[in-house]
Structure formats: C-alpha cells, structure tokens
Amino acid sequence: MTRQSSVPPAPPARPPITCSPSRRTGRTVMDDRAKLLARLEAALATLPPRTREVFLLHRVADLAYPDIAERLDVDVRVVERELAEALFLIDVALRTGQEEGGT
Template identity: 50%
Template sequence: MRLTAAEFEGLPEPRLDDGDPLPPENRAPVRENGLEALYHAHSGRLLRFFSRRAGTTDAPDLVQETFVRMARIEPAACHRIESPGAFLTRIAANLVKDRARLAARRSSSCHVSYDEQVHGQVDPHRLLDDRDALARLEQAVARLNRRTREIFLLHRVEGLTYAEIADEVGMSVKGVKKQMAKALFQLRRDVGPL
C-alpha cells in the first residue's frame, strides 16, 4: 500500500518502547580497549612498513604478529609506554630482523661445500677438446651427400634398425648397409675414430 505525502504527514509519530532497538545514530559509541584503539590507529602504517620490507603477501601476517607481541606485554607495563606507536614500530623492526636471521639460517643450512674430489675431475681443456671434436663431426656430417646423411642420422641419432631405415627410405637392407659403411668411412677420414 502506497501513501501519498499528505497521508504520510498525517500519521502519528511512532513511539519507541524500552524493548525496541535504538536507531544507529542514537546508539552509544562502543569504547575500544587500548589494543583495539592501537590497532585501528597504527595497522595501516604498519602494513605499509611491512609491505616495503617484506612484500605485500606477508605484510598482513606480520602486522598481526606485531599486535600479538604487543598483547603479550602485561597491562600494567602497557600503561607506562609513553609512545605506543613508536613501540609498535620497534616491534615491527625486530620482526623484520628476526625474519632476516631465519632466512639466513635456512640458506646456510642448504649450502653444499665444494668437494674437490667430485668437481676436481672436470678438466676445462678436455671440455674444449670435446666441443671442438663435436663441431668437426657436425661439419663432416653436413658434407655427406643427402641420402647418406639421412641414413646415418636415422641409425645413429634416431636409433632405427637397418630394416626400418630401408622401409622408410625405400631401399634394400643391403643398400642401407652400403650407405652406412660409406658414411662411417668418410666421417672417420674427416674426424677420426667414432
């Protein structure tokens, strides 16, 4: 049912009984205890502090931990703190330091010392010689004619048998064997023993 403005103005004002809840503007403000007031006053600042130093993902947890440490202080001691904001900042700075120490301990426990017997056997001259030999082999394979190169790579790189290669390239097994012998002869001549 809709009322017009004139009908609405003619209605008597509603009366509130003692059992009726008060509207929000008439409610008495809730008094915060000291820790809640500190949280509302300083949590944003501490969140920015931790975001710059520890990253945005861990910052809310560190703010929470700061106030947990503050809550552990005896109430009588809390009243003697002259500057609670500065005290919270000190707690926050100590949390960052504790976290850095923990990270350093964890990384040092993951450190593996250099073992001369394990790593000492790698000869850099040998590595260079092997790299040069591989480059010479690649050049020698590139100089083979197309069919011989294809057969050599199918057998030595792909691991196909002579019969599988014969089916793939359309040759007899005997022809594949001749091509492989030709490839090996030319590669040994150009590079050395394989």
C-alpha cells in the same frame, strides 16, 4: 701326529694402486669435446644427403636397418652400403682434421 695344511700361504700384500691426477682441467676437456663435436658436424655436412640421413637414422634415431630401408623405400643392402660409406667418410674427415692440428 700333526697334519700339514695343503693350502699355500697368502701372497704378500701389495700397495694400493693409485692414479695420478689428470693434468687436464675440466675446461680443457670440454673445449676438446666442443672442437670434436664441431668437426663431426662439419663431417656430417659433407655427406651426400641419403648417406647422412641413413647415418642419422641409425646412430641418432637408433633405427634398425630394415626400419630405415622401409622408411627410405630402399633395399636393406642399400642401407648397409650407405652406412658403411658414412662411417668411412666421417672417419677420413676426423682423421684429416686431426692431422691438420685439430684435436
């Protein structure tokens, strides 16, 4: 008496996945990043002073909301509002720049 295996046969081997090389050169990518950075800096420059400060303290200095609130002597809710405003205004500025032919 022969025992039948309950293990199903292995699926057929698939060909390896290959990625096509990018058509963009390293220089093109760096140019695009430089343009994006310039647009981001321009967007930051348009923010109201406290909004910009809250954004930079949170996103660059990596401070938590309570720490920012203490440093600026404001309520944490003010920090939350200012950061939301900063993100909204930066998003609008970057999208507007993109629609005007930027990267």
